[in-house]
Amino acid sequence: MTACHALLSLFESGTPCQPYACFAVDARRPDPTLAVDLAYLGGAIERWAGDLAMTEEPARFVVALESMAPTLEPPPATDPGEPEPSR
Amino acid sequence: MRDWTLEAQSAALQTRRVSSLELVEACLARIARLDPGLRAFITVDAEGARATAKERDAELAAGRRRGPFHGLPLAYKDLCAIAGLPTSCGTRTPEYFIAERECTAVVRLRAAGAVTLGKLSMSELALGPFGDNAHHGNVQNPWRSGHCSGGSSSGSGAAVAAGLALAALGTDTGGSIRLPAAACGIVGLKPTYGRVSRAGAMALSWSNDHFGPMTGTVRDTALVLGVIAGHDPEDSTSSRRPVPDYLAAVDGGIAGLRLGMPENYFFEDVADGIAAAVEDAGRRLAAGGAHLVRLRVPDPGPITDVTGLVSRAESAAIHARILKERPHELQPAVRARLEVGLQISAYDYLQALRLRARMARHFVREVFSEVDVLLMPTIPEPAPRLADVTSAPVGAVIASMARFSRLTRPFNGLGLPALSVPCGLSPERLPLGLQIVGRPFDEATVLRVGCAWEQAVGGFPRPALG
Numbered sequence: 001m002t003a004c005h006a007l008l009s010l011f012e013s014g015t016p017c018q019p020y021a022c023f024a025v026d027a028r029r030p031d032p033t034l035a036v037d038l039a040y041l042g043g044a045i046e047r048w049a050g051d052l053a054m055t056e057e058p059a060r061f062v063v064a065l066e067s068m069a070p071t072l073e074p075p076p077a078t079d080p081g082e083p084e085p086s087r
Numbered sequence: 088m089r090d091w092t093l094e095a096q097s098a099a100l101q102t103r104r105v106s107s108l109e110l111v112e113a114c115l116a117r118i119a120r121l122d123p124g125l126r127a128f129i130t131v132d133a134e135g136a137r138a139t140a141k142e143r144d145a146e147l148a149a150g151r152r153r154g155p156f157h158g159l160p161l162a163y164k165d166l167c168a169i170a171g172l173p174t175s176c177g178t179r180t181p182e183y184f185i186a187e188r189e190c191t192a193v194v195r196l197r198a199a200g201a202v203t204l205g206k207l208s209m210s211e212l213a214l215g216p217f218g219d220n221a222h223h224g225n226v227q228n229p230w231r232s233g234h235c236s237g238g239s240s241s242g243s244g245a246a247v248a249a250g251l252a253l254a255a256l257g258t259d260t261g262g263s264i265r266l267p268a269a270a271c272g273i274v275g276l277k278p279t280y281g282r283v284s285r286a287g288a289m290a291l292s293w294s295n296d297h298f299g300p301m302t303g304t305v306r307d308t309a310l311v312l313g314v315i316a317g318h319d320p321e322d323s324t325s326s327r328r329p330v331p332d333y334l335a336a337v338d339g340g341i342a343g344l345r346l347g348m349p350e351n352y353f354f355e356d357v358a359d360g361i362a363a364a365v366e367d368a369g370r371r372l373a374a375g376g377a378h379l380v381r382l383r384v385p386d387p388g389p390i391t392d393v394t395g396l397v398s399r400a401e402s403a404a405i406h407a408r409i410l411k412e413r414p415h416e417l418q419p420a421v422r423a424r425l426e427v428g429l430q431i432s433a434y435d436y437l438q439a440l441r442l443r444a445r446m447a448r449h450f451v452r453e454v455f456s457e458v459d460v461l462l463m464p465t466i467p468e469p470a471p472r473l474a475d476v477t478s479a480p481v482g483a484v485i486a487s488m489a490r491f492s493r494l495t496r497p498f499n500g501l502g503l504p505a506l507s508v509p510c511g512l513s514p515e516r517l518p519l520g521l522q523i524v525g526r527p528f529d530e531a532t533v534l535r536v537g538c539a540w541e542q543a544v545g546g547f548p549r550p551a552l553g
Contacts, residue, residue: 041396042435048389049438058440061294061447062281062324065502068451069279069528072329 107140107158126224157200162252165206166289190287207242237270244271262495265507269465269520280502281326284319309333336531342376347458387497394500403428465520
């Protein structure tokens with residue numbers, strides 16, 4: 001029985017499961033099923049997040065995206081000497 | 088069907104070659120004829136649509152045009168709150184989602200004149216890439232019955248492909264707009280995170296949910312995006328960045344643009360015919376004046392994993408009530424995927440959220456200093472048979488879900504705009520999809536490349552449904 005099947009059978013039986021209790025975190029990527037992915041991730045996230053700056057706030061994700069966006073092209077400038085076209 | 092687009096029918100309405108009521112009746116007739124087999128709709132509001140269409144026709148006769156969607160019949164994924172219509176979210180409960188306010192994207196389209204035909208089927212709680220639904224019927228692929236429509240915006244994909252509505256809205260947490268768009272042979276856009284308000288719709292994952300158009304042409308997608316994009320005070324994540332004129336941008340041509348073809352991940356474990364079709368699309372676009380660039384992109388594995396963990400934690404919290412009180416109502420794979428979220432620690436969840444911006448900055452810096460867009464397949468295989476993905480054990484179903492959506496999920500975590508456009512047919516005559524990914528908030532360039540592709544192939548084919 002794989003770790004994934006063990007977790008799924010616990011779900012089926014309704015037995016409470018402690019976080020990650022059923023898994024040993026392994027540096028190798030195991031069977032590509034979601035539950036096993038999550039177990040693997042506990043360890044991976046610990047490694048990836050080890051040197052995160054304290055300023056990395058979840059709520060600032062859109063601000064981060066905006067800062068990476070191309071600069072908006074300004075509207076065409078009007079020649080001050082030219083009269084505005086009549087509307 | 089060639090002119091069964093928003094743009095063509097809007098022009099026909101304005102010149103009185105057709106009325107809104109005639110368009111609505113045509114859609115209702117197609118729904119009556121085709122939907123008993125397709126199962127794209129959960130709720131058809133025939134009387135509401137007819138009444139609104141008559142109003143729009145009277146307004147046009149009096150010289151009033153509400154906006155670019157005046158009199159055009161649209162339909163919406165059944166997780167959008169719309170006054171007077173139930174919102175099942177694909178569950179067994181007809182009124183699963185009750186919101187204090189209507190869905191902002193729908194409100195904006197209605198204010199621009201759109202007529203609501205009804206609510207479209209979806210994977211239960213938007214958790215599934217295939218479009219199977221035990222409560223409302225499996226949505227069938229309009230190109231080949233018995234095959235998946237893709238999901239979770241399954242009804243949106245099937246309805247637009249079959250001409251049951253001129254356009255639809257979908258949502259995308261891991262590919263749920265792009266997968267059904269690719270599987271059904273239509274255009275689907277997941278905009279940049281924050282570009283389109285998510286207010287008034289059931290959430291699956293606040294951090295990864297995106298709203299977007301599903302249409303028959305790239306220009307129609309630009310038209311819809313122009314109306315639904317923009318800041319909404321009801322959605323704290325919606326951006327204040329100005330909305331460009333997308334329709335004006337799509338015809339800009341692609342001369343000089345750098346089109347990136349990833350050498351790693353996105354062409355691995357992809358069916359031969361799909362990889363060849365996308366390679367061919369790149370060559371044909373390059374022949375139009377763009378530069379084709381082969382490059383290695385940062386491994387999408389970590390951002391995909393982070394996105395998955397965040398989605399599972401948030402979806403378990405959002406849908407905790409049905410999970411705890413009525414778990415027997417949920418399809419086994421949906422229940423299993425939600426339950427996994429209960430096991431995620433707050434520490435892992437928050438660290439995953441904090442990692443996103445850094446991963447996005449890294450990806451954007453490494454990729455978009457070299458190219459303007461990325462080209463890749465949307466789906467790794469043509470739409471599989473429904474029987475194959477519904478009859479397997481739960482673990483195998485979840486594994487096949489992960490495989491089918493592996494090319495789309497990275498861009499939910501990264502928040503980048505990603506467009507799926509049709510890219511030929513498999514030997515079984517099932518649609519293939521080309522995915523075009525751009526810089527944050529650069530939907531205009533993504534749409535421009537999509538439009539150039541559509542013009543290069545002389546328009547996208549529709550299934551032969553009569």
